Amino acid sequence: MALLVASLVALLATLGGCASYAPEPLPAAPEWPDDVAATTAPLTVDQVVQRALEHSPEVRRAERELTIVNARKYADGLLPDPQLSFSTDRPGAAGFVPAFMVGLSYEVSALIDHPAKQRGATAALQKQLFALQWTKWQVANHAYALYVTNVSLSRVEARVAQLAVHEQVVDGRMRQALARGDVTRDTAVQSETAYRDSLQQLSALKQDRLKAQQELNAMLDLQAGTRLTLVAPPGAYDVPSGAVHDALTTLGQRRPDLLALRAGYAEQDERYRAALLGQFPRLDIGITRGRDTSAIYTSGVAITVTLPLFNGNRGNIAIEKATRESLHEEYTQRLKDAYTAVENIVSNLDLLNDQLRNARTMEATLEQATKETGMAQARGDVTLPTLMDLESRLLNQRIATAKLENAALLQQVELCTLIGVSAIDYHSLQ
Template sequence: MDQVVKWALQQSPDIRRAERELDIATAKEYADGLLPDPTLTFSTDRPGAEGFVPAFMAGLSYEVSALVDRPAKKRAAAKASEKQQLALEWVKWQVANRAYALYVTNVSLQRLEGEVGQLVAYQKVGTERLQKALARSDVTRDAALQAEVAHNDNVQQLGTLRQERLRAEQDLARLLDIPPGSHLTLAAPPEPSEVPQDLVVRALSDLGQRRPDLLALRAGYDEQDERYRAALLAQFPRLDIGVTRGRDTSAIYTSGLTVSVTLPLFNGNRGNIAIEKATRESLYQEYGQRLDDAYTAVDAISSELTLLTESLHSSQSTEAALNASVKQLRHAYGTGDVTFPVLADIEVRQLNQRIATAKLANSILQQQVELCTLIGVSAIDHQPLQ
């Protein structure tokens, strides 16, 4: 199990996609930290009369106003990179717990498929015996038909289980990014344990300070706050300062200073300010909503787990009773005290109950994994995810 989880963290396409997004954010942080380039201008005039020399004008200028909002842009880029780093951690949390869930699901389905396959083979032999007995008129047609129907139902159940196992194998292969058709031999994992309620309470008390997706939203809000500040600073007039050196057609050289100021009469960066402000408010509301959704989801899953656990205990009790009945009836069938159709009927009920119990256990596992992911602990050992 540990090998599969480690492999998933190394090979998952979702993690690689998040890593590429982090690389892009890091590159943008580098780009936003670069200083603007100066501007070099040059022009020349050719006189059309004798006795004059070609004139020229050269200038070097720099946008000084670009330095005003540069610190805010750098801080925003750093927060954007931090946001993507936290998003990557969140994806890793989800992949690790999902790999564990798929591992346990695959093992349980393989085990259940093997048990059902053995029972189907056993019933096939019994059905063939009944068909021969029917040919000798030793049993009624109804008894033989009932056994055949029971056998066909179990064959159908086995086919359904194989389809579910195949889907689970494909999901695990997709998560591990292994070639289609590959088969993994999985060792039996530890039995899943119930998530302690006190652990859930403790985890919820500081959820906003631990869960990477919530921390990523906070970093995104801080980023947007800096971009809003940069937009406010950018409303001041654009200022370019430069020096010039020139010569006119009379061969007189001149030097000078140029100052260029943009008059903020019609634009004044007001549109960008409104956009950045609205985006910041949207992120603030999204963070609050995400936090509320996390508490609501944890509460809903906890309630669902309580109901599923009660159903599982009831199903396990019923299965245990059926197992005892099947054992007794098989002994009675061996001594000739009950007929084969009676035994086949109870075995079908036993099989259906076993499948129902296994599916309930798998549903509980999926809910436990979701709960562990939401509160930031490992679904394997319930330790804080790192």
């Protein structure tokens, strides 16, 4: 009876420490922070990146995953509970007493694979920590890219709007010249077509800028339709070649997604070890205390062994081994893809930089030619259509140069993400 009383006391103490339920109602409507939307001061790129790291849905999702993995690590660190059993028999004849049997047992074999499970849970937590860090790297540089895209599209839209106004003026003058008979109808039609094209280009740019604005609002957790005023970022300049070389040398030891894969492989390796340990027989050891109907008390030891004849955990062993091989192949391929992607972007950047230099040279040449043609037209040496055509070409070249600058800067941002440096100051991300 002392064993029974002690077991009941332990059971009551355990129940007293159980977790309790607390409701958490879902929100009836979305809640939007208004700290940024209410401000009128232009936002810098650092402010946008910082807010993205604090409010990005991707970062918050990764943080929730980290909380879940941390809870799983806690669960994997717990040992199985002992089992308490009790049974009683009531005699059907006079002269006998009720019989009972009390037993307390524990799964001793669970202590064998417990260290491997704990090591696997620790590696899983490390994997999620690296995954969170990789998400933050991507969000930071993606926020910078969206920042640049919004500012660049605004610049290009302003230039295209200027071009549209110019083409409208040209179209009006060509119509007047056609009415006077100074130009042919083909020339007037060309000017009208150029004006319509500029309007279509302006409409497409407005759609692109609206899409980029919506993406930035979503990343910053702002309500749709919020309009932000952004400070112009610095112009594009080359990522130092030394930074690229140094980053590639230590890429496998620094980039969080690769570190997460390595931690995931370590986790799976421990799960494979635990599966191998699980093929040994399951062993339960307990003590019993009982009384039969003749009022004779007995004490004993109960041992239960699972015979691994048909299962032997061989199925789980095969699964964990195949999963480990798959993770090994995934890490190897990811490492190759990382190096290949960096080399490809470096090549694309070299090509874009060459095109950008040529575009700037062409823009300077057109500016000089337009200036000289304007002076010649004032003297009557050049016709007005010739001057207006040069002015249109200059505006179009400025638009093309701005687009190339944006494309080069976005490629630099992607390169910085791949090699693990900040797209703002090219320092290593931490």
